[in-house]
Amino acid sequence: MLRHALSRLISLGLSLAVASLVIFLVIEVIPGDPAAYMLGMNASPDTVAALRRELGLEGSLAERYLGWVAGMLTGDFGTSYTYRVPVAQLVADRLEVSLPLALYALALSTAIALPVGILAAARRGRATDYGIIGATQLGIAVPNFWFAMLLVLVFAVQLRWFNAGGFPGWEAGLGAGLKALTLPAVALALPQASILARVLRSALIETLGQDYIRTARARGLTEGQALRRHALRNALIPVLTILGLQFSFLLAGAIIIENVFFLPGLGRLIFQGITQRDLIVVESVTMLLVAAVILVTFLVDLAYAWADPRLRRRA
Amino acid sequence: MIEVEGLSLDIGALPILRDVSFRIGAGEVFGLVGESGSGKSLTALSLMRLLPAGAAVRGSVRLEGRALFDLSEAEMCALRGAAIGLISQEPMTALNPVMTIGDQVAETLLVHGRAGRAEARRLAAAKLARVGLGEVPPDRYPHELSGGQRQRVAIAAAVALRPRLLIADEPTTALDVTTQAQILALLKGLVAEEGMSLMLITHDLAVVAGMADRIAVMQGGRIVEQGPTGAVFRALGHPYTRQLFAASEHVPDRIPHRGGDVLLEVRGAVRDYRLPRRSPVGAHPVLRAVRGVSFTLRRGESLGLVGESGSGKSTLARAILGLEPLQGGQILLDGAPVRAGDPRMQVVFQDPYGSFNPRHRVGRLVAEPFHAAGRPPDAAARVAEALEAVHLSAADAQKYIHEFSGGQRQRIAIARALITRPELIVLDEPVSALDVSVRARILDLLAELQERFRLSYLFITHDLAVVRAITDRVLVMRAGEIVEEGETAAVLDAPRHPYTRELVAAAPAIPTDWRGERRHG
Numbered sequence: 001m002l003r004h005a006l007s008r009l010i011s012l013g014l015s016l017a018v019a020s021l022v023i024f025l026v027i028e029v030i031p032g033d034p035a036a037y038m039l040g041m042n043a044s045p046d047t048v049a050a051l052r053r054e055l056g057l058e059g060s061l062a063e064r065y066l067g068w069v070a071g072m073l074t075g076d077f078g079t080s081y082t083y084r085v086p087v088a089q090l091v092a093d094r095l096e097v098s099l100p101l102a103l104y105a106l107a108l109s110t111a112i113a114l115p116v117g118i119l120a121a122a123r124r125g126r127a128t129d130y131g132i133i134g135a136t137q138l139g140i141a142v143p144n145f146w147f148a149m150l151l152v153l154v155f156a157v158q159l160r161w162f163n164a165g166g167f168p169g170w171e172a173g174l175g176a177g178l179k180a181l182t183l184p185a186v187a188l189a190l191p192q193a194s195i196l197a198r199v200l201r202s203a204l205i206e207t208l209g210q211d212y213i214r215t216a217r218a219r220g221l222t223e224g225q226a227l228r229r230h231a232l233r234n235a236l237i238p239v240l241t242i243l244g245l246q247f248s249f250l251l252a253g254a255i256i257i258e259n260v261f262f263l264p265g266l267g268r269l270i271f272q273g274i275t276q277r278d279l280i281v282v283e284s285v286t287m288l289l290v291a292a293v294i295l296v297t298f299l300v301d302l303a304y305a306w307a308d309p310r311l312r313r314r315a
Numbered sequence: 316m317i318e319v320e321g322l323s324l325d326i327g328a329l330p331i332l333r334d335v336s337f338r339i340g341a342g343e344v345f346g347l348v349g350e351s352g353s354g355k356s357l358t359a360l361s362l363m364r365l366l367p368a369g370a371a372v373r374g375s376v377r378l379e380g381r382a383l384f385d386l387s388e389a390e391m392c393a394l395r396g397a398a399i400g401l402i403s404q405e406p407m408t409a410l411n412p413v414m415t416i417g418d419q420v421a422e423t424l425l426v427h428g429r430a431g432r433a434e435a436r437r438l439a440a441a442k443l444a445r446v447g448l449g450e451v452p453p454d455r456y457p458h459e460l461s462g463g464q465r466q467r468v469a470i471a472a473a474v475a476l477r478p479r480l481l482i483a484d485e486p487t488t489a490l491d492v493t494t495q496a497q498i499l500a501l502l503k504g505l506v507a508e509e510g511m512s513l514m515l516i517t518h519d520l521a522v523v524a525g526m527a528d529r530i531a532v533m534q535g536g537r538i539v540e541q542g543p544t545g546a547v548f549r550a551l552g553h554p555y556t557r558q559l560f561a562a563s564e565h566v567p568d569r570i571p572h573r574g575g576d577v578l579l580e581v582r583g584a585v586r587d588y589r590l591p592r593r594s595p596v597g598a599h600p601v602l603r604a605v606r607g608v609s610f611t612l613r614r615g616e617s618l619g620l621v622g623e624s625g626s627g628k629s630t631l632a633r634a635i636l637g638l639e640p641l642q643g644g645q646i647l648l649d650g651a652p653v654r655a656g657d658p659r660m661q662v663v664f665q666d667p668y669g670s671f672n673p674r675h676r677v678g679r680l681v682a683e684p685f686h687a688a689g690r691p692p693d694a695a696a697r698v699a700e701a702l703e704a705v706h707l708s709a710a711d712a713q714k715y716i717h718e719f720s721g722g723q724r725q726r727i728a729i730a731r732a733l734i735t736r737p738e739l740i741v742l743d744e745p746v747s748a749l750d751v752s753v754r755a756r757i758l759d760l761l762a763e764l765q766e767r768f769r770l771s772y773l774f775i776t777h778d779l780a781v782v783r784a785i786t787d788r789v790l791v792m793r794a795g796e797i798v799e800e801g802e803t804a805a806v807l808d809a810p811r812h813p814y815t816r817e818l819v820a821a822a823p824a825i826p827t828d829w830r831g832e833r834r835h836g
Binding site: 125210211212214215216217218219220221222225229230233234307308309310 | 365392394396397400403405410412413422426427458469
C-alpha cells in the first residue's frame with residue numbers, strides 16, 4: 001500500500017512538472033507579444049514595455065520558466081493586470097466559493113446516486129428499475145442551467161425558501177453560506193448523480209452475475225446481504241473513476257451555474273480573465289486547476305488500491 | 316437424508332429438467348455424471364433454490380423430512396450454508412476478490428449467528444488449517460493463492476458449519492491432476508470425519524469411479540440410469556452410459572509413427588521474464604520460465620508435452636511459434652530459426668471461442684493466417700477445402716462463429732490451422748474444454764488429418780489419457796525443465812522420474828476389474 005502510494009506520488013510530481021512546462025510554453029508560443037496583446041491595439045510602446053517588465057517577460061526562456069515555477073512554489077502567482085491584486089489572493093477568494101460548492105455538489109450527487117443505483121440494481125428488470133433508468137436519462141439529457149432556472153422559479157420565486165442568487169460570504173455564517181450554495185449545488189449535482197447512479201447500477205448488475213455472489217448466497221446470505229457485503233465493493237472501481245472526473249469538472253466547470261446564481265467562483269474568474277485578456281490570471285488559474293485534477297487523480301488511484309487488493313503489491 | 320422426487324425445471328419456455336428423482340443417504344457419496352447441458356448443475360441449484368429468474372420448478376425435495384420447496388426464502392437462507400453447502404467449479408471466480416479468505420470463511424459463521432466476530436475469526440483459521448491451508452495466513456486475498464488453494468478456501472467456507480449435505484459441482488475440473496487428487500482426498504476425508512453426505516457433480520467418469528458409492532447418469536435433463544457405482548460400471552445397461560464410457564476411453568485409430576527427418580529442433584531454449592522491481596532502484600528480479608530445454612520433433616510424428624500449470628509448457632509453445640524471444644538457445648524449423656507467422660507452422664488453442672473475432676464470418680476467420688503468410692489467389696477455394704477437411708461444409712464460411720457448437724468451433728480452429736498447408740501444428744490443450752463424446756470425435760479428426768496431410772503435432776496437455784491416445788512420444792515438463800522423455804506407452808506404463816510417477820498415480824482411473832466384457836471402443 002505504502003509503495004503503491006509512493007510510486008503514485010512520484011508520477012504525480014512528474015505530471016505536475018510536465019503540465020507546468022506545457023502551460024508555460026503554450027503562453028510563450030502564442031504569436032506576438034503577450035503584453036501588446038493584453039493591452040490591445042492602441043497601447044503606447046511605453047505601457048507595453050512596462051507591462052513586459054511586470055509580466056516578467058525579460059530574460060531567457062529557462063530563467064522565466066524557473067522564476068514562474070519558483071514563484072508558484074512560494075505562493076507568488078504574480079499580480080492580475082485587470083484587478084491589480086495578487087492572483088493568489090484573487091484565487092483564494094474564489095476558491096472559498098468554488099471549493100465548497102464543488103464538494104457540496106459532489107456530496108449531494110453521491111448521496112443521491114448511491115441509494116438510487118443500488119435500488120435499481122436490486123430491482124433490475126422491474127418497474128422501479130425502468131423508472132430510475134428513465135429519470136436518470138432525463139437527468140443527463142437536460143442541461144443543468146435549465147435545472148438551475150427551474151429551481152430558482154420554484155424555490156426562490158414561488159416558495160421563497162432560498163435567494164435567487166448571490167453569495168453573502170462566509171462572514172455571514174456557515175448556515176447562510178451553505179443556504180446560498182444549496183440551489184446551485186443541487187443544479188450541479190442532479191446530472192452528475194444521474195450519471196453516477198447509472199454507472200453504479202450497471203457495475204452492480206455485472207458484479208451480481210459473478211460466481212462469488214452465488215457462492216455467498218450458497219453460504220446463507222440473503223440477496224440484500226450479498227449485494228451490500230460482496231457486490232458493492234466490487235462495483236466501486238468505475239464509481240471512483242467517475243467521482244474523480246466529476247470533482248475536476250465541478251471545480252472549474254460550474255461557469256454557467258455560477259453565472260445563473262451570480263456566484264463569485266473560479267469559473268467566472270477564468271471567464272473574465274479570458275475576456276479581459278488577463279494572461280497572468282489565466283496562466284496561474286489553469287496551472288492551479290491542472291494541479292487540482294492531478295491531485296484528485298492521485299487520490300482516486302489511492303482509493304482504487306483501497307477498494308481492490310489486487311492493485312496493491314505485497315512487499 | 317435428501318430425497319428428490321419428480322423434480323422438473325423450466326426456465327422461461329425452455330424445459331431443463333424432467334422428472335429427476337434420487338436419494339442420498341447419510342454419509343453417502345453420490346455421483347451425478349453427465350455432459351455439459353445435461354442439467355447437472357441446475358439440479359444442484361434447484362436443491363439450493365438458487366435458480367435464475369424465470370425458473371419454475373415442480374416436484375419435491377425433502378431434506379431430512381423438510382420439504383424445501385415449501386420453505387420461505389428466509390428459512391432457505393437459514394438452511395443454505397448451515398445444512399447444505401455448495402462448492403462450485405471455478406475456484407478463480409468463486410471467491411470474492413476484495414475480501415480476505417479468512418473473512419469469507421468466517422462469514423458463513425457470522426451470517427448464521429453461530430459465532431461472534433472474534434470467535435468466527437478463530438474458527439475460520441481452524442477450518443482453513445483443516446483443509447490444508449495452515450501455512451497461508453487468513454488475511455490473504457484470493458488472488459494471492461493458487462487455484463488449488465482457492466478451492467480449499469471454498470471448501471472451508473462450505474463446511475464451516477458442518478452441513479449434512481455438501482454439493483460439489485465439478486470441484487476439480489479446473490485443476491491440475493495432482494491438485495485434483497489432493498482435493499478429492501480432502502473431500503473424502505471430510506465426508507468420513509463429519510459423516511456428511513456428498514453430491515459430486517462431474518463429467519469425468521474416472522473421478523466418480525474413485526469417489527462415489529452410487530451414481531446417476533444424466534442426459535438431456537433426465538436421469539437415464541442410477542445405481543451402485545461398481546454395478547453401473549460393470550453392467551453399462553443404458554446405451555448412453557455405454558456411449559459415455561466408450562468416449563472417455565476412446566483411442567483413435569492411428570498408425571504409430573517413428574518419424575522421418577528432423578522437422579523441429581529446440582536447443583537449450585531459455586526464456587526469462589522480468590518481474591516488477593522490489594525497490595525503485597534495484598534490478599528486476601528474473602523468473603526463468605523455460606530452463607534450457609532441448610528436444611527434436613520428427614516429420615510426421617506426434618509429440619506430447621505434459622506438465623501442470625506453471626510448468627512453462629505454454630511459454631515454450633509460444634517460443635516455438637516465434638511469439639516469445641529467447642534469452643538463450645535456439646529453436647529451428649527445418650534448420651532455420653523459427654519466426655512468427657511462418658505458414659509451415661500453425662496453432663490451435665484450448666478456447667476456440669476466445670480466439671475468434673465474433674464479428675467476422677467463418678470464411679474470413681479461417682483465412683486469417685493469410686494475413687501473415689500472404690493471400691493466395693485461390694484463397695476462397697482453400698477455405699472451402701479446409702472446412703471440408705474438418706467435416707464441415709463449404710457453405711459454413713458464410714456463417715458467424717456463435718452459430719456453432721463448442722466442438723464445431725474447435726473444428727473451425729483446426730481448419731484455420733490447416734489453411735496454410737502447414738507441416739507442424741502446435742495444439743495447446745485443444746480438447747480440454749470439450750465434453751468426452753465431442754473430445755473423442757476431435758481426436759479422431761486429428762488422427763485422420765495427420766495421416767492425410769502428413770502433419771507433425773506438438774500436443775500440449777495436462778491430460779494423460781489424451782497423451783496416451785494420440786502421441787507417439789512424450790516430454791514431461793516440470794518447473795521449466797524436461798524431466799522425462801520417451802515413447803508414450805513406455806513413459807506412462809513405467810515412469811522413471813518421481814514426478815512422472817506422481818502424475819501417473821494422481822490421474823484418476825476406472826478400476827480395471829469393472830471393465831467387463833461389454834467394453835467398447
